Amino acid sequence: MASEHPRANLQPGQNLPRLALHIPEPKFRPGDAVDFAEVDVPPAGEARRPDTADKASGFTDLAYTLVRVLDDDGNAVGPWDPKLSPDVLRRMLRSMALLRAFDERMFRAQRQGKTSFYMKALGEEAVAVAAAYALDYEDMCFPSYRQQGLLIARGWSLVDMMNQIYSNTADRLGGKQLPIMYSVKEAGFFSISGNLTTQYPQAVGWAMASAAKGDTRIAATWCGEGSTAEGDFHSALTFATVYRAPVIFNIVNNQWAISSFSGFAGAEATTFAARAVGYGIAGLRVDGNDALAVYAATQWAAERARTNQGPTLIEHFTYRAEGHSTSDDPGQYRSEGEPNAWPLGDPIKRLKDHLIQIGEWDEERHAAQDKELAEQVKAAQKEAEKNGILGHGLHQPLESLFDGVFEEMPWHLKEQRQQMLDEESASGRPWDRKA
Amino acid sequence: MNMIQAINSAMDIMMERDPDVIVMGEDVGYFGGVFRATAGLQAKHGKTRVFDTPITECGIIGVAVGMGAYGLRPVPEIQFADYIYPALDQLVSEAARLRYRSAGEFTSPITVRSPFGGGIFGGQTHSQSPEGLFTHMSGIKTVIPSTPYDAKGLLIAAIEDNDPTLFFEPKRIYNGPFDGYWDRPSQNWSKHPAGAVPTGYYKIELGKAKIVRAGEALTILAYGTMVHVCTAVVAEAGIDAEIIDLRTLVPLDIETIEASVKKTGRCMIVHEATRTSGFGAELSAIVQERCFYHLEAPIERVTGFDTPYPHSLEWAYFPGPVRIGEALKKIMKDA
Ligand SMILES: Cc1ncc(C[n+]2csc(CCOP(=O)(O)OP(=O)(O)O)c2C)c(N)n1
Numbered sequence: 001m002a003s004e005h006p007r008a009n010l011q012p013g014q015n016l017p018r019l020a021l022h023i024p025e026p027k028f029r030p031g032d033a034v035d036f037a038e039v040d041v042p043p044a045g046e047a048r049r050p051d052t053a054d055k056a057s058g059f060t061d062l063a064y065t066l067v068r069v070l071d072d073d074g075n076a077v078g079p080w081d082p083k084l085s086p087d088v089l090r091r092m093l094r095s096m097a098l099l100r101a102f103d104e105r106m107f108r109a110q111r112q113g114k115t116s117f118y119m120k121a122l123g124e125e126a127v128a129v130a131a132a133y134a135l136d137y138e139d140m141c142f143p144s145y146r147q148q149g150l151l152i153a154r155g156w157s158l159v160d161m162m163n164q165i166y167s168n169t170a171d172r173l174g175g176k177q178l179p180i181m182y183s184v185k186e187a188g189f190f191s192i193s194g195n196l197t198t199q200y201p202q203a204v205g206w207a208m209a210s211a212a213k214g215d216t217r218i219a220a221t222w223c224g225e226g227s228t229a230e231g232d233f234h235s236a237l238t239f240a241t242v243y244r245a246p247v248i249f250n251i252v253n254n255q256w257a258i259s260s261f262s263g264f265a266g267a268e269a270t271t272f273a274a275r276a277v278g279y280g281i282a283g284l285r286v287d288g289n290d291a292l293a294v295y296a297a298t299q300w301a302a303e304r305a306r307t308n309q310g311p312t313l314i315e316h317f318t319y320r321a322e323g324h325s326t327s328d329d330p331g332q333y334r335s336e337g338e339p340n341a342w343p344l345g346d347p348i349k350r351l352k353d354h355l356i357q358i359g360e361w362d363e364e365r366h367a368a369q370d371k372e373l374a375e376q377v378k379a380a381q382k383e384a385e386k387n388g389i390l391g392h393g394l395h396q397p398l399e400s401l402f403d404g405v406f407e408e409m410p411w412h413l414k415e416q417r418q419q420m421l422d423e424e425s426a427s428g429r430p431w432d433r434k435a
Numbered sequence: 436m437n438m439i440q441a442i443n444s445a446m447d448i449m450m451e452r453d454p455d456v457i458v459m460g461e462d463v464g465y466f467g468g469v470f471r472a473t474a475g476l477q478a479k480h481g482k483t484r485v486f487d488t489p490i491t492e493c494g495i496i497g498v499a500v501g502m503g504a505y506g507l508r509p510v511p512e513i514q515f516a517d518y519i520y521p522a523l524d525q526l527v528s529e530a531a532r533l534r535y536r537s538a539g540e541f542t543s544p545i546t547v548r549s550p551f552g553g554g555i556f557g558g559q560t561h562s563q564s565p566e567g568l569f570t571h572m573s574g575i576k577t578v579i580p581s582t583p584y585d586a587k588g589l590l591i592a593a594i595e596d597n598d599p600t601l602f603f604e605p606k607r608i609y610n611g612p613f614d615g616y617w618d619r620p621s622q623n624w625s626k627h628p629a630g631a632v633p634t635g636y637y638k639i640e641l642g643k644a645k646i647v648r649a650g651e652a653l654t655i656l657a658y659g660t661m662v663h664v665c666t667a668v669v670a671e672a673g674i675d676a677e678i679i680d681l682r683t684l685v686p687l688d689i690e691t692i693e694a695s696v697k698k699t700g701r702c703m704i705v706h707e708a709t710r711t712s713g714f715g716a717e718l719s720a721i722v723q724e725r726c727f728y729h730l731e732a733p734i735e736r737v738t739g740f741d742t743p744y745p746h747s748l749e750w751a752y753f754p755g756p757v758r759i760g761e762a763l764k765k766i767m768k769d770a
Contacts (some may be wrong), residue, residue: 142501173538183537190504191537195528201494202529205501205509212457212483212507219501231521235494243488404535404573407542407597410686411641 012396024263026334034337041343042291044071045078052304056241056282063273064282066317068172070350074357080296082134086360092133092291093351093361094369095153096125100348101373102148102158105381106165110179110326114389115165117179121146123321124340124349126291127252128154128222134298135220140210142190142203145180146252154187158377162384168395170387174403175396196227200236200249207247207305208239218305220248220298225272225315226257229265237279248298248306249281249313252288252330254320259333273315281311289316289344291351318344398424436632437624442472442548445590446510448636450480450575453508456594458485460512460548469514470550470609471511492518496525496547500533501542503599510594515537517560517602520638523568529573530599533564543599546590551579552660552707554617554753562744564659564708569601570684570717576600576642577684581608581662585682590637596641601736603699611652613660614667614729617753624643644688646695650677653701653766656692656718658682661705674767676703682713692718693725700731701766705754710738735766 013035028034047067050058065215069076076083103120110118121128128149135141141150151161160172164182167175173183183191190206203221203423227249229234238246251272253263265272276283282304286297294316301312321339323330355361388395402409402417409417436444449456458473458480464487467474488495492513494582499509513519519526524565530543553562569577577599578593580586586604593600607613611622647662652675657665662680669676677695681688696702702722704715715736722734737754745752 140505172540173536176538177536181536183540185537185540191533191541193529193532193536195524197523197531198497201497202501202504204494205498205503206505209499209502209505209507210497213505231493232497232524235491235497238472238489238491238588239494239498341758375597406686407534411689413688 002419005224007262023162024261024268026261026263028225028335030331030333030335032038032335034335034341035340036343039343042066042068043404045080046070047078047080048277049079049300051122052300052307053309054282056276056280057312059283060277063277063285064271064284066292067293068287069296070290070354074350074353076292076354079295082292082296082299084292085296088133089351089355090361092129092295093355094346094373095129095132096291097148097370098373098376099125099129099149099152101370102161103372103409104301105293105377107326108117108160109165109381113391114385115167115179116390117326118324119145119180120322121149123342123346124252124254124288125149125308126294126351127250127288127316127318130294131220131298132251134295135302136217138217139302140188140190140198140206140217141218142206142219143192144196144199144227144252146224147222148180148182151182151184151187151189154189156184156187156189159378159383160184162381162385166264166384166389168384168388168390170384171395174400174402192317197223197230197232199223200232201239202238203247204239204245207245208243211243211246211308216306218246218248218302220250222250222252224257225255225262225265225267226260228272228275237275237281240397241279242279242309244308244310246308247311248301248305249311251313251315253315254317255355256320256324256330256334258324258328260332271315273313276313281313283313283315285315285317287344287345288316289350291347292354298304328360337409436583436630436653438580438583438585438586438604438610439470439472441587441632442590442604443474443476443509444634445587446473446476447479449510449591449594450476450484453509453552455478455506456510457502457507458510458512459488459499461488461490461514463487463512465490468512470606471602472724473512473761474645476607492521493525496522496530497694499545500525500529500546503545504533504541506596508544510546510548513547513549513687515561515564516549517563519549519565526569526575526599527572531572532600535574540632544597544599545591546600546602547735548590548602548604550606550609551603552605552607554613554660556749558746559742559743564603564706564739566601566603566684567713568709570714574599576641576686577603578603578682579603579658579681579684581605581680582612582659583624583632583660584629584638585645587632588637589641591683592638592641595638600641603659607660608663612663615664615753615759616667617750617755632636640690641683642686644682644691645680646677646691647680648676648678650675651699652700652770653703654679654692654695655703655705656683657705659707661707664755664761665705668756668763672755672760672763674763687721689721689725692722696722696726697729700729701770702726702730703735703737703762703766705737705759707739709741710736710739713738732766732769735762737762
C-alpha cells in the first residue's frame with residue numbers, strides 16, 4: 001500500500017542530508033601532546049557570591065563559570081574568600097597531605113600483595129578535605145569510594161581504615177567488604193556501596209528525615225561525573241527539589257570515569273553544575289583544586305540547607321591524576337601528559353603556596369611535615385599489619401560469613417552455616433593452613 | 436474489614452504507636468492511594484508523615500533507605516508490583532545488603548508495600564507476581580497475606596521488623612476471597628471469618644505458615660489468592676488435602692511444610708507467578724530434599740505459564756479451578 005506521505009517513497013539520502021551519529025572522543029589519546037588551552041579557566045575572584053536565600057532560578061551564570069579564590073600567585077581573592085584563620089588553613093593543608101601520604105602507602109601495599117585493591121584520590125584531595133572542614137561533624141556524608149579524605153579530615157583512625165583495607169582481624173566490617181568501601185557511622189560516613197550513585201537518593205532520604213524530625217543536621221553526598229548518568233542521580237535531584245531537602249550534592253568532575261572521558265556523561269554540551277538549573281536547585285561550579293573555593297562553596301550550600309532554602313549542587317572541576325584504581329592502567333586510554341598539563345594545578349601545592357604567600361608557612365616546614373606524615377602513616381600501617389593482611393591466612397571465623405544478613409539468623413542460614421562447617425572440617429579446613 | 440481496610444488499620448496503628456513510622460508513595464497522600472490503602476492517613480497523621488512522592492520508584496526506595504539509615508521506619512508503597520523493577524537496584528543492592536556490608540552499623544528497617552498478582556484483567560503490567568526475584572536475594576524478607584486478618588497482623592509485624600521486608604498484597608482479594616471462578620459473582624470479606632479484624636494492635640509472627648485446611652491425602656503449598664482458589668477446588672473435588680498458606684516466603688516455615696508432606700506423601704505447589712525459576716521451584720527442591728523417602732508421587736507445580744501476563748487470555752493463563760483440578764487428578768492418580 002503506497003503511502004501518501006511526501007517522504008514515504010524516498011530512498012535514504014535522496015534529497016536529504018544523511019544523519020550522522022556523534023560519538024564523543026577525548027582530545028588526547030596515548031602519545032598525544034597535551035594542550036589544555038581550550039579549558040576555560042576564569043580568573044580567581046571573578047564569580048559573584050549570591051545570598052544563600054536566593055532563588056535557584058538565578059544561578060545559571062554560576063553553573064557555567066568557576067568559583068575560584070586562589071589566584072596564580074597564591075593570593076585569596078574575591079567574594080568567595082572564606083577568610084579562614086592561618087590555623088585552619090594549616091590544618092586543612094595537613095589533612096590533604098595526610099590523605100596523599102595514606103593513598104601513596106596503601107597503593108604500594110596493594111602492589112606488594114598486602115591487599116587486593118585500592119583507589120587513590122590523587123589530585124582530588126581538596127574536594128573531600130575542604131568539604132569536611134566546612135561541614136559540621138554531625139552532618140551525614142554519603143560518599144563515593146573516592147572521598148576517603150572525609151574520614152581523614154574528620155580525624156578518623158588511619159589504623160582503623162587500614163584494618164578495613166587489609167580485611168584483618170580488626171576490620172570493623174568483618175572482612176565482608178571490598179577494600180576502601182568503608183563504613184564509619186561514628187564519623188558520619190555512610191557505608192560505601194559498589195553500585196554507583198545509589199547513595200544520592202539515600203542522602204536525600206536522610207536529609208528529608210532530618211527535616212521531618214525538626215533536626216538541625218544536613219546531609220552531603222558525592223559522586224563522580226561519570227556516575228551522574230545513572231537514573232538514581234535524576235531521582236535524587238527530583239526528590240530533593242520537591243521536598244527542599246537539606247542536602248548538598250557534590251559532583252566530582254575529575255574528567256574521567258575509568259577509561260571514559262567526561263563527554264560520555266554529557267560534558268561536551270554543558271557543565272555538570274548546569275544540571276541543577278532544570279531541577280530548580282542552586283548550582284555552583286567550583287575550582288576543585290582550590291581548597292578555599294571548595295570550602296567556601298560547601299559552607300555556602302550548608303548555610304542554604306540549614307536555613308531551609310533547600311539543596312545545592314556543586315560541580316568540583318578537577319582531574320583524576322592517577323589510574324582509576326589499582327586494577328587500571330590509564331596509559332592505555334589517555335595521554336601521559338594530562339595530569340601535569342592540567343590547568344588548575346595541584347590542590348596541595350596551591351594551598352601551600354597561599355600559606356607561604358601570607359607568611360604563615362614555608363618550604364622547610366612543609367618538607368618536614370611531609371616527612372612526619374609519611375612516618376605517621378608508616379607507623380599506622382605497622383600497627384594495622386599486626387592484625388593481619390589479606391592473603392596471609394583467613395582473619396575472620398568461618399561462621400561469621402552468615403552474620404548480619406538479617407538481624408536474627410533464620411533457619412536456612414543456620415543450616416547452611418552448619419553445612420559449611422561440616423564440609424570444611426571434613427576437608428581438613430584448608431583455610432586454616434598457614435601459607 | 437476488607438483487606439484494604441485491614442492494611443490501612445495496620446499503618447494507622449503503627450503510626451500512632453511509633454513516631455518514626457512514615458508512609459510515602461505515588462498518590463498515597465491526600466488522595467489515599469489508588470486502592471485506598473492509605474485513605475485518611477495524611478489527614479490524621481500529617482503531611483510530613485504521609486506524603487505523595489514523585490513518580491520514581493528507584494527514588495522512592497532509595498530515599499526510604501536513607502530515611503531508614505537516619506532512624507525512621509519508612510513504609511513506602513510501590514503502586515503496582517509490576518513497577519518495582521526501577522527500584523530493584525535500591526532493594527537488592529542497598530536495602531538488602533546494608534546490614535551485611537556495614538556489619539550492622541546501618542540497617543534498612545523498611546517495609547515496601549505493593550499490590551501484586553492477577554485475576555483483575557490487569558494485562559501485562561498490572562498482574563505480575565515478581566516475588567521469586569526477591570526470595571532469590573539474600574537479606575530481604577517476603578510476606579504475602581491471604582486474608583484481612585493476616586494482612587493486618589503480618590503488616591504490623593513487618594513494620595516492626597528491623598530487616599527490609601516486601602509486603603505483596605494480592606489485589607484480587609482486596610475486597611473478598613476469590614475462588615477462581617471468574618464468571619461467578621464475587622464474595623465479600625464480610626461473609627468470611629478472616630474478615631473479622633480486631634480494630635486494635637496485634638501481630639502475626641513472620642516466618643510462620645498457617646494450615647488453612649488440615650488433611651491427609653496431599654499437601655498443597657500456596658499463598659495469596661491461590662490459597663482461596665485451592666480451597667474451593669479441593670472442596671469441590673472432595674479430596675482430603677492439607678492446604679498450607681505459607682504467608683512468609685523468606686524466612687520460610689520449613690517445619691510446617693516438612694511435617695505435612697511427610698504425613699501426606701504428596702505435594703502440590705500453586706502460584707500465579709511464571710514457572711521457570713519461580714518460588715515453586717525452590718519449594719519443590721526443598722520438599723524433594725527433605726521428604727524424598729516419603730513422596731509417593733512426583734511433586735506437582737501449578738503456576739502461571741512462562742509468558743508475559745496476557746489480557747484477554749487471562750483465564751487460560753491463571754492457575755484456576757481447571758488447571759488445579761487436572762493437576763489434582765494427576766497427583767492423586769495412584770492413591
Ligand atoms: C551501577 C554501576 N555500574 C558500573 C560500575 C563500574 N564502575 C565502577 S567505578 C566506574 C566509573 C565511575 O566514574 P566516575 O563516576 O566519574 O567516578 P570516578 O571513578 O572518576 O571518581 C564504573 C563504571 C559500578 N560500580 N556500578
